[in-house]
Amino acid sequence: MVNQRVVTPEHLFFEAQREKQFITGSEAVREAIRRANVDLAVSYPITPQSESMHLVGDIYAEGYLKEYFRGESELAVMAEVAGASMGGVRVFTATGGPGTLRAFEMFPAWAGARLPIVCAFLTRGVNSPLSIQPDTIEMAFMLDTGILMFHAESAQDLYDMILKAFVIAERPDVHLPVGVFADGFFVTHTREQVAVAPADLKLPPYDPYAAPVPAMDMESAPVRQMRDPFVMKSNFISYAAHASWQQEILAAQERARKYVHRYLEGLVEVEHPEAAVLVMASGTMVSQSREAVAVARQQGLDIGLVKIKSLRPFPREEIKTLARQARTIIVPEYNRVGWLCREIKAAVEDTTKVVGGPRVFGGMTMPPEVVLDQIRRCCA
Amino acid sequence: MSESLFRISPGFEEVMPVEYRELVTNGPCGREVGVSDLGTFKELIEEHPLCAGCNMGLALRLILASLPKPEDTVIVGSTGCSSLAFTQVAVHNIHSLFGNQNAVASGLKRALRLRFPDKVKDVVVIAGDGATVDIGLDMVMQSWFRRERITTIMLDNEVYANTGGQESGMSPQGTVLNMAPLGKRFPKVALPEIAREAGCAYVATISPAQPKRLERMVRRAILTAREVGPTYVQIFCPCPTNFKFRPNEGLQKIKQRQKEGTFQVREYVSPEAQAFLAELEGADHEK
Numbered sequence: 001m002v003n004q005r006v007v008t009p010e011h012l013f014f015e016a017q018r019e020k021q022f023i024t025g026s027e028a029v030r031e032a033i034r035r036a037n038v039d040l041a042v043s044y045p046i047t048p049q050s051e052s053m054h055l056v057g058d059i060y061a062e063g064y065l066k067e068y069f070r071g072e073s074e075l076a077v078m079a080e081v082a083g084a085s086m087g088g089v090r091v092f093t094a095t096g097g098p099g100t101l102r103a104f105e106m107f108p109a110w111a112g113a114r115l116p117i118v119c120a121f122l123t124r125g126v127n128s129p130l131s132i133q134p135d136t137i138e139m140a141f142m143l144d145t146g147i148l149m150f151h152a153e154s155a156q157d158l159y160d161m162i163l164k165a166f167v168i169a170e171r172p173d174v175h176l177p178v179g180v181f182a183d184g185f186f187v188t189h190t191r192e193q194v195a196v197a198p199a200d201l202k203l204p205p206y207d208p209y210a211a212p213v214p215a216m217d218m219e220s221a222p223v224r225q226m227r228d229p230f231v232m233k234s235n236f237i238s239y240a241a242h243a244s245w246q247q248e249i250l251a252a253q254e255r256a257r258k259y260v261h262r263y264l265e266g267l268v269e270v271e272h273p274e275a276a277v278l279v280m281a282s283g284t285m286v287s288q289s290r291e292a293v294a295v296a297r298q299q300g301l302d303i304g305l306v307k308i309k310s311l312r313p314f315p316r317e318e319i320k321t322l323a324r325q326a327r328t329i330i331v332p333e334y335n336r337v338g339w340l341c342r343e344i345k346a347a348v349e350d351t352t353k354v355v356g357g358p359r360v361f362g363g364m365t366m367p368p369e370v371v372l373d374q375i376r377r378c379c380a
Numbered sequence: 381m382s383e384s385l386f387r388i389s390p391g392f393e394e395v396m397p398v399e400y401r402e403l404v405t406n407g408p409c410g411r412e413v414g415v416s417d418l419g420t421f422k423e424l425i426e427e428h429p430l431c432a433g434c435n436m437g438l439a440l441r442l443i444l445a446s447l448p449k450p451e452d453t454v455i456v457g458s459t460g461c462s463s464l465a466f467t468q469v470a471v472h473n474i475h476s477l478f479g480n481q482n483a484v485a486s487g488l489k490r491a492l493r494l495r496f497p498d499k500v501k502d503v504v505v506i507a508g509d510g511a512t513v514d515i516g517l518d519m520v521m522q523s524w525f526r527r528e529r530i531t532t533i534m535l536d537n538e539v540y541a542n543t544g545g546q547e548s549g550m551s552p553q554g555t556v557l558n559m560a561p562l563g564k565r566f567p568k569v570a571l572p573e574i575a576r577e578a579g580c581a582y583v584a585t586i587s588p589a590q591p592k593r594l595e596r597m598v599r600r601a602i603l604t605a606r607e608v609g610p611t612y613v614q615i616f617c618p619c620p621t622n623f624k625f626r627p628n629e630g631l632q633k634i635k636q637r638q639k640e641g642t643f644q645v646r647e648y649v650s651p652e653a654q655a656f657l658a659e660l661e662g663a664d665h666e667k
């Protein structure tokens with residue numbers, strides 16, 4: 001193994017001297033994992049994710065991870081990292097689009113088993129027809145799986161969010177999986193300046209004995225025996241056991257809020273909160289919107305921007321408060337269903353203020369001019 | 381796990397259920413007990429809820445009594461009748477999804493090897509025939525291709541029992557079952573042969589009608605998986621409820637099938653496993 005020094009998360013995230021590297025999003029994944037003290041990673045190819053897990057394989061070969069292999073399908077990969085996580089080690093994997101859907105049954109199973117797995121979802125369109133192009137529709141399906149969800153705008157976000165995801169996921173009062181989502185190609189395949197901590201530093205190791213559920217290692221006495229396994233009994237106790245377990249997952253998501261505040265420095269970032277019209281977006285749509293907002297403000301329009309970083313937990317209160325003083329909220333998206341628009345409508349008091357769209361999908365890019373047109377219409 | 385972990389904190393002896401107290405004072409952990417000692421020690425399984433006369437229940441009791449090192453064994457199960465019994469089993473056991481058991485076990489085994497490089501941790505998969513040969517077959521075979529150091533045990537009742545008696549890949553050809561209203565149209569899947577070709581170092585078929593042989597096979601499979609490679613044991617345990625025979629007729633059914641030649645006790649040991657077992661068992665004899 002490569003010799004690295006364990007430092008506190010605070011040091012790695014906020015204090016260590018950062019160096020700028022001109023790298024792609026896939027390389028940013030590698031740089032995050034290099035410093036994340038990951039024990040085991042499992043890979044499976046899918047465009048636009050594949051390169052990120054090739055690069056994780058490369059740093060495994062260099063001695064930054066203890067174990068790495070290619071699984072046989074996404075459903076199997078997600079089960080393999082689940083087994084390893086139950087065995088008490090820190091794990092990482094990545095997928096996207098059809099891979100996310102192929103593995104779908106595992107995500108509620110991760111949350112239900114309270115596994116602090118970190119997975120990068122490098123999103124793309126889903127079939128049919130076949131598409132490998134950017135699209136965030138898979139995020140609509142993921143919203144209610146019980147996992148925490150962060151959405152990266154850039155390679156810098158992707159690097160920071162992956163590292164911070166481990167720390168948030170593993171807090172004993174959270175102990176839930178985290179999906180770090182980034183828009184395929186736009187983030188994975190483009191290069192930007194990314195500020196990274198020194199490569200000889202790494203996060204503290206995962207401590208399986210601080211977990212709220214026992215590691216499956218036979219190092220603690222097994223708790224048995226339910227005389228009535230609640231799984232298939234039709235009685236109130238079994239329903240109550242299942243229901244309270246599910247509520248506890250939601251409660252753990254809520255408890256994650258304070259750590260999202262501490263490490264991601266808020267669930268949202270706001271520019272010009274006082275404006276009459278606000279654009280609310282996540283992922284790379286924030287960048288497109290930021291350009292449109294800059295032009296609109298130069299033209300004297302009263303417009304602001306809200307970047308949503310955390311989707312689970314969702315910034316309900318922040319958005320409700322922002323929406324109170326705004327006249328109109330514009331929600332541009334990279335998918336056809338408008339899942340972010342639905343989420344925002346569920347948070348605000350007056351849903352008639354929320355204007356869904358513009359939306360592009362199937363691989364299209366969003367020219368800032370299209371967002372600007374919408375801003376002009378809404379400011380008129 | 382060290383045996384001392386299996387104990388009750390002082391002052392709590394009275395409030396712990398009697399079956400747990402017995403497990404601490406008279407359980408199988410850290411002791412040389414097996415199938416012939418059943419009745420003299422506290423078993424790892426307690427009052428399972430499987431049907432009267434369930435051969436799978438019997439098979440499970442025998443498997444658990446055969447574990448070479450229960451205090452360092454983790455079991456991965458799957459959805460099906462047996463999953464109802466695992467809530468009463470006193471070793472760490474995992475239920476994740478229906479069919480993903482060998483993938484979970486692969487990750488688990490690798491994690492335990494990372495965390496306990498100097499200690500043996502046995503990972504044993506115990507799942508139904510539907511879980512193993514139908515919905516989970518890719519993950520089962522891929523774990524063998526990858527030579528994962530795990531033991532896979534199929535509880536073969538030749539049917540999807542838990543969901544009400546549907547045809548599985550292990551049902552015999554011609555059997556009329558739910559979802560096979562005209563009888564199954566293809567033969568029982570030859571998983572033991574597939575296992576051998578897919579890289580298993582040790583493969584055996586057995587039934588609970590021969591408890592001592594079952595014990596020997598389960599032990600050989602688990603010990604071989606530690607040192608040589610993946611292993612597979614297929615246990616024939618016909619289901620009285622779905623095949624509609626009396627609870628006391630289970631062993632007769634097995635013997636009848638044996639006479640017909642449609643169920644055979646078999647053992648395949650790879651040359652490498654043979655050498656390993658010869659050394660191990662030779663050493664045992666000398667003791």
Ligand SMILES: Cc1ncc(C[n+]2csc(CCOP(=O)(O)OP(=O)(O)O)c2C)c(N)n1
Nearest residue numbers: 459460461478508509510511539540541542
């Ligand atoms: C993905 C999925 N599909 C189907 C089921 C329904 N299901 C639960 S148990 C079972 C049958 C199990 O059959 P087998 O593996 O042979 O075990 P048995 O009950 O016979 O012991 C099925 C089909 C499920 N739980 N999950």
Ligand code: SF4
Nearest residue numbers: 430431434461541619
């Ligand atoms: S249905 Fe069959 S396999 Fe399932 S518990 Fe009953 S007898 Fe056993």
Ligand SMILES: [Mg+2]
Nearest residue numbers: 508509539541
């Ligand atoms: Mg079955």
